[in-house]
Amino acid sequence: MSKIIWSKIDEAPALATYSLLPIVNAFTKAAGVEVVTSDISLAGRVLASQGLAEDELSKLGEVVLQEDANIIKLPNISASVGQLKDCIAELQSQGYDIPNYPENPVNDEEKAIQAKYSVCLGSAVNPVLREGNSDRRAAVAVKKFAQKNPHRLKPFAQDSKAYVAHMGGKGDFYSNEKSVTSDKDQKVTIALNGKELKTVDALAGEVLDGTFMSVKALREFYRKTIEDAKAKGLIWSLHLKATMMKISDPIMFGHGFEIFFEEVFTKYADTFKELGVNPNQGMSDLEKKIKGHAKEAEIKAAFQAVVDSDAPKIAMVDSDKGTTNFNASNDIIIDASMPVVVREGGKQWDRTGAAVETVAVVPDSTYAMFHEEMVADCVKNGQYDVATMGTMQNIGLMAQKAEEYGSHPTTFELAEDGTVTVTTEDGKVLMSFECEAGDIWRMSRTKDIPIKDWVRLTVERTRLENVPAVFWLDENRAHDAEVMKKVKKYLADFDTTGLDIQFMNVTDATRFTNARVREGKTTIAVTGNVLRDHLTDMYPILELGTSAKMLSIVPLLAGGGLYETGAGGSAPKHVDQFLAEGHLRWDSLGEFLALAESLRFLGNKHSDAKLSALTAALDVANDSYLDNSKEPSRKCGEPDNKASHFYIAQYWAKALAKGDNAELAAKFAPVAKELTEKEDQIISELLAAEGKPQDIGGYFHPDDAKAAAAMRPSKTLNSIIDSI
Numbered sequence: 001m002s003k004i005i006w007s008k009i010d011e012a013p014a015l016a017t018y019s020l021l022p023i024v025n026a027f028t029k030a031a032g033v034e035v036v037t038s039d040i041s042l043a044g045r046v047l048a049s050q051g052l053a054e055d056e057l058s059k060l061g062e063v064v065l066q067e068d069a070n071i072i073k074l075p076n077i078s079a080s081v082g083q084l085k086d087c088i089a090e091l092q093s094q095g096y097d098i099p100n101y102p103e104n105p106v107n108d109e110e111k112a113i114q115a116k117y118s119v120c121l122g123s124a125v126n127p128v129l130r131e132g133n134s135d136r137r138a139a140v141a142v143k144k145f146a147q148k149n150p151h152r153l154k155p156f157a158q159d160s161k162a163y164v165a166h167m168g169g170k171g172d173f174y175s176n177e178k179s180v181t182s183d184k185d186q187k188v189t190i191a192l193n194g195k196e197l198k199t200v201d202a203l204a205g206e207v208l209d210g211t212f213m214s215v216k217a218l219r220e221f222y223r224k225t226i227e228d229a230k231a232k233g234l235i236w237s238l239h240l241k242a243t244m245m246k247i248s249d250p251i252m253f254g255h256g257f258e259i260f261f262e263e264v265f266t267k268y269a270d271t272f273k274e275l276g277v278n279p280n281q282g283m284s285d286l287e288k289k290i291k292g293h294a295k296e297a298e299i300k301a302a303f304q305a306v307v308d309s310d311a312p313k314i315a316m317v318d319s320d321k322g323t324t325n326f327n328a329s330n331d332i333i334i335d336a337s338m339p340v341v342v343r344e345g346g347k348q349w350d351r352t353g354a355a356v357e358t359v360a361v362v363p364d365s366t367y368a369m370f371h372e373e374m375v376a377d378c379v380k381n382g383q384y385d386v387a388t389m390g391t392m393q394n395i396g397l398m399a400q401k402a403e404e405y406g407s408h409p410t411t412f413e414l415a416e417d418g419t420v421t422v423t424t425e426d427g428k429v430l431m432s433f434e435c436e437a438g439d440i441w442r443m444s445r446t447k448d449i450p451i452k453d454w455v456r457l458t459v460e461r462t463r464l465e466n467v468p469a470v471f472w473l474d475e476n477r478a479h480d481a482e483v484m485k486k487v488k489k490y491l492a493d494f495d496t497t498g499l500d501i502q503f504m505n506v507t508d509a510t511r512f513t514n515a516r517v518r519e520g521k522t523t524i525a526v527t528g529n530v531l532r533d534h535l536t537d538m539y540p541i542l543e544l545g546t547s548a549k550m551l552s553i554v555p556l557l558a559g560g561g562l563y564e565t566g567a568g569g570s571a572p573k574h575v576d577q578f579l580a581e582g583h584l585r586w587d588s589l590g591e592f593l594a595l596a597e598s599l600r601f602l603g604n605k606h607s608d609a610k611l612s613a614l615t616a617a618l619d620v621a622n623d624s625y626l627d628n629s630k631e632p633s634r635k636c637g638e639p640d641n642k643a644s645h646f647y648i649a650q651y652w653a654k655a656l657a658k659g660d661n662a663e664l665a666a667k668f669a670p671v672a673k674e675l676t677e678k679e680d681q682i683i684s685e686l687l688a689a690e691g692k693p694q695d696i697g698g699y700f701h702p703d704d705a706k707a708a709a710a711m712r713p714s715k716t717l718n719s720i721i722d723s724i
Contacts, residue, residue, distance in 0.1 A: 001034050002070075002602050002611075004595075005063065008039040009076040010700065012574035012586035013565070017074070018704075018711035019642050020588055023649045024595060026724040027656075030667055031614040033602060035072075042077045042087050043701035045120045050098045057128055064131040069560025070601060071129065072594050077700075078123045078243035080250070080330035082285055087700040088117075094701060104276060122246025122408060127401040132556035133454045134396035135461060136536045139593055142549050143391055145626040150386035151545035154345035154355075160379045161232050162346025162357045164338075165225045166368030171217025173442075174365040178431045179209045179478035181486075187425040190410060190443060192435075193418035198410050198443075205448030207486075209403075209479045210422050210431040212414075212441040213248065215255060218363055222259040225361050229312035235356040236260070237315030237348045239337050239371070240363075242329035244533070245404065247411035248440045252363055253329040254280035260314070260326065264302045271295055282328040307351075315348040315358060322351065334362065335533045338371045339541035345383065346375060366477065366506075367534055373510040374538060381518070384542055390521040392513055392539040393465065395458045396532030399450035399557055403479070403529040410443035444479070446528075451483060453557060455490040458526045462499045469524035470512060472531055474505035483528075506531070548590045553597055561601045565590035575699065582690045582710065583636040592622050592648055613664055617655035624651040642686050646717055650675040667724075674720050682717045689713035 006021060008014065017037075025035050038056045047053035063069045077083060085101050092098060101117050102110040138146075156162070169175040182188070182202040189199045190210075202208060229236040238256050242249040257279045258265045265272065265279070275289045283303075290296045307314065315325040317332070325332060338360060341348060347355040360375065362368035378384070397403070414420070420441050422431040435441060462469040471487060473480040484503065491501065504512060513523045517539070525535055540547040552564035578584045596618045603611035625631075630647040632640045653672035656664045675682075694710045697703025712718050 001029075001032050002606070004028070004033060004035045004598050004602070005038050005060065005071045006035050007060075007071065007073045007076070008037040008041055008044070009074045010041045010043075011077065011572055012578070012584060013074040013588075013591070014041065014702075015575065015578060015584055015696075015707060015711055016586050016588050016591070016641050016645075018708045020591060020645045022712070022718075023645055023721055026721045027614065027649075027652055028599070030664060030724070031608070031610045033599065033611065033614075040076060040125055041700070042079050042083065042120060043091060043698075045124065046084070046087055046091060046098070046117070047096065049116045049119055052096060052098070057125060061128040064129055064556050064560065064562060065558050067559035068605075069556055069558065069562070070598055071561070072563045072565065072591070072598055073125075073129060074565045074591065076125050078125075078246070078330075079121050080242060080246075080281075080328060081121065082281055082328050083330060084117060084120055090698055090700050094698060103278065122242075123244040123405055126244075127406055129562055130398050130554060131400065131558065132554040132562060133399050133450060133457050134394065134532055135457060135553045135555065136396065136532070136550050137393035138391055138540060138544060138549065139551050139622075141623045141626055142544060142589070142593075146544045147387050149629070153343055153383045153386060153542065154347070155383050156345045156378045157357070160346050160357060161234060162341070162359070162375055162379060164360045164362055164368055164372040164375050165221075165228070166362050166365045166372060167217065167221050169365050170221075171214035172364045172366070173211045173213050174477060176214070176433065177209055177211035177478040178433070179207060179482045180430045181482055182206045182208060188430065189423050189425070190412075191421050191423065192412075192414060193416065194421075197412050197420075200410065200443075200445070202445070203447055207446040207451075207479065207482045208422065208430065209444040209446075210420070210433060210441070211478075212420070212433055212435050212439045213252065213364065214436070215438040215440065216436060218252060219255055219259055221363060222256050222361070225359055226260060226312060229359045230310065232359070234312060235315050235348050235350055235358045236312040236325075236361065237337070237341070237358045238325050238332055238361045239334040240329065240332055241334045241533075243333055247408055247413075248442060250280040250329040251413055251440055253282070253332070254278070256361070257282060257326045260311070261303060261306050264299070264306060267302065268295070268299055271299070280329060282331070283324060283326045284328050313350045313356060316351055319349050319351055319353040324351070334371075335537035338362075338374070338534070339538045342374055342378060342538070343541060346379065367530055369506040370510050370531065370534055370538075373507050374514070377511070377514050384518065386543065388520050389543060390517045390519065390523070391543055392517065392535060393461070393522065393524045394532055394536050395454065395461055395469070395524060395526045396529060396536070397446070397450060397454040397527070398529040398532060398554075399453060400447045402446045402450050404442070404444045405529050407442045407444045410445075412441050414439045414441055446479075446483065448486070449557065451486045452490045454526070455487055456494065457555065458501070458524070459491070459494045459496060459499065462501060462524060465522060465524060467522045467524060468500040468502060468516075469526055470509050471501070471503045472506055472509040472525060472527045473503050476505070546587070548587060549593075550590070551593055551597065552590075561598065563594035563598045565594045577636070579694050579696070579699075581636045582692055582694050584641040584711070585632045585634050586641045587631045588641060588644060588648075589622070589625065589631065592618070592625065596622060610661055610664060613659050613661035614656070617652055617659050617664075620655035621648055621651035624655075636690050637687065639683060639686070640690070642711060642713070643683060646675070646679075646682055646686070646714070649717075649721065650679065671720065671724055678716050678720070682714050685714035685716055
C-alpha cells in the first residue's frame with residue numbers, strides 16, 4: 001500500500017484534521033493509499049526536545065531525501081518565545097515534567113535547557129522539510145471562482161497619504177550586504193574582533209552573504225517615521241516577520257517598541273532591568289513582568305499617557321481586545337499584515353476600530369521596496385478589480401535552507417564595537433564589516449544545486465504557461481548579483497527558445513507584474529525564499545481573498561513531493577471562536593487541493609489507473625465544492641468546516657460513482673446515495689453541536705479523543721464514513 005504522510009500540526013488546521021482525515025483515509029484506502037500522520041506540532045517538538053516523544057521532524061527530514069517521499073504539510077506555528085512559554089506551561093499543567101524556558105540563562109544548566117528549547121523557536125519546520133524549490137499558483141478553478149464571486153477590496157482615497165517607509169539603503173541589511181561564492185568545499189569562520197562566533201562548512205559553488213543592520217540607524221529611522229506619522233495624521237504601523245526571522249526581527253521589533261515609548265523606557269529603565277523586561281517580547285510580556293509590582297499602575301499609566309498624547313496613533317492587531325501593534329513580535333507578520341494594508345485602501349485600524357491611513361514601517365529596504373511599490377501603485381492607479389485582475393504565479397528558491405530563512409545559526413546581536421570577519425580555513429578574509437555593539441549581523445547561504453533546480457523549474461513552468469517569467473534579481477544587491485551570474489550560466493543549459501524570461505529589480509518587477517495584473521494577464525515571478533513569502537500572500541489575498549487557497553507544490557530534489565496547504569495566520573482566531581462556540585471557520589480547500597496533487601503524483605509515478613480515477617474524482621469534487629459555495633461560514637449556527645468536509649465527501653463519492661473505474665464506482669455508488677439522502681440529517685447533527693463552549697483538553701496539545709469528538713459530532717456521517 002502506498003503512503004502519504006499528513007503533518008499533525010497546530011491550531012485551526014489541526015482541529016480540521018480530526019474531521020477530515022477519517023474521510024480522506026476512507027476514500028484513499030479504496031485505491032491502495034494510506035494516509036498516516038506525523039506529529040510536528042509545537043507541542044510535539046517541545047516534548048521531543050526533552051526526550052519525551054519521538055523526534056518526528058528529524059524523521060521527516062530524512063523522508064524528504066527519499067525519492068518516494070509524499071508529504072502533505074499543513075501550516076504550523078513558527079513560535080515566538082511567548083508562544084513557546086505558553087506551550088511549556090500547558091504541557092506542565094497536563095503532567096509533563098519539563099523545565100521552564102530560561103529567557104536569560106545564568107548558569108550552564110539553564111544555557112543547556114535554553115539550547116534544547118531553541119530548536120522549537122521560529123521557522124523550525126520549513127527549513128527541514130523544504131528540500132526542493134517552490135511552485136505556487138492558484139488552481140484554475142479557484143481563480144475563476146474568485147472572479148465570478150469577487151470579494152471586496154476597499155478603495156484608496158484620491159488624495160491618499162498612505163505609504164511604506166523603509167531605511168532607503170542607509171545602514172540596513174540591503175546597503176551593508178557583501179556576497180561571495182565559495183570556490184571549494186571549506187570551513188569558513190565568522191569572528192568578531194578575532195573571537196569566533198561560528199564556523200560553518202561551506203560547499204563549492206555556495207553563495208555566502210554577510211550583512212548587518214545598524215541599530216543606531218534603525219532607531220533614528222523609527223524616530224523619523226514616528227514624527228512623520230504625527231505631522232501627517234497617519235497611523236503608525238510596524239511590519240516585520242519575527243516568526244520566520246526569529247533572531248533579527250524580534251530585536252528590530254524591540255527597538256521600535258522602545259523608541260515609540262522612549263520616555264517610559266528611559267524613566268523606568270532600572271525597574272525594567274530588575275524585572276527582566278525584554279522589549280523584544282512586547283507589551284504582553286512586559287505586563288506579565290510588572291504584574292504585582294509596586295509601580296505596576298504607575299507604569300501602565302505612563303504608557304497610556306503616551307498613547308493619549310499627541311504621538312501618532314498605533315495600529316491595532318485587535319481593536320476589540322485593545323491589542324496594539326506592540327503586543328508581541330509574532331503578532332505582526334508582514335506577509336499577512338501588508339496585504340491587509342493594500343486590501344483596506346492603505347489603512348489600518350486604531351483603538352476605536354476606525355480605519356485610518358497608515359505609514360507602514362518596514363525597516364529593511366531589501367523587501368520593503370516591493371511593499372512600497374504595491375501601495376504606491378494603488379495610490380496612483382486605484383484599487384484592483386477582483387473580477388478582472390490577472391494572476392501572479394511564483395517559482396521560489398528555497399531548497400536546502402536557501403537565503404535568509406536559513407540564517408538563524410549565523411545571526412548575532414553583537415556584544416561590542418569592532419570588526420566582523422568571514423575567513424576561510426587557509427586564512428583568506430572573504431568579507432569584513434565595521435560594526436557597533438548591538439548591531440544585528442547575519443550570514444545567509446544559498447547552495448548551488450538549489451539554484452540550478454530553480455532555473456530548471458522556471459524553464460519548465462514558463463514553457464507550460466507560455467507567459468513571461470521574471471527573475472526578481474537586483475544587480476545592485478550583492479547577493480542577487482552573485483545569484484544572477486549563476487542563473488544566466490544555467491539558463492544556457494536549457495532550451496529557452498520562444499520563452500520570455502527577463503531580469504528586473506524588485507521595484508521594476510513589481511511594476512511590470514502589476515501592470516499585467518491590471519490587464520488580466522498572468523505573470524510568473526521567480527524569486528528568492530523571502531520574496532516568495534511576501535508575494536504569495538500579497539497577490540492571492542488580493543486575487544482570492546486568502547492565500548490558503550493557493551496550490552503550493554514543492555518538487556523535492558530527490559524526486560518526491562511536498563504539498564503545502566496555505567497560510568495559517570488567522571488560525572488562532574479560528575480556534576478562539578471554536579472553543580467559545582463550537583464553530584470552526586477554517587477552510588480546508590488548501591488541504592483538498594494538496595491531496596489531489598499528492599494523489600496525482602502517486603498515480604503518475606506508478607501508472608495506477610485506480611489512483612488516477614480517485615484523483616480525477618477529487619478534482620471534480622473540488623470544482624463542485626467551489627461552484628456550490630460550500631466553504632465554511634464565519635457565523636456560528638451556519639455550516640462550518642465540519643460541514644465542508646461532509647460536502648467534499650459527498651461530491652467525491654458522487655464523482656467516483658459516475659467514474660470510469662468500475663470497481664470504485666461499485667464501491668462508492670451506495671456511499672454517494674446515502675450521503676445524498678441523509679444530507680439534511682447530517683447537517684442538522686453538525687449544527688446541533690454549535691453554540692456551546694468546547695473542551696478539547698488543550699490549545700497546543702489537545703486530547704485526541706476530546707478533539708475528535710468535538711470535530712465529528714454527526715453520528716450519521718461517522719457511521720457512513722467508518723463503514724466504507
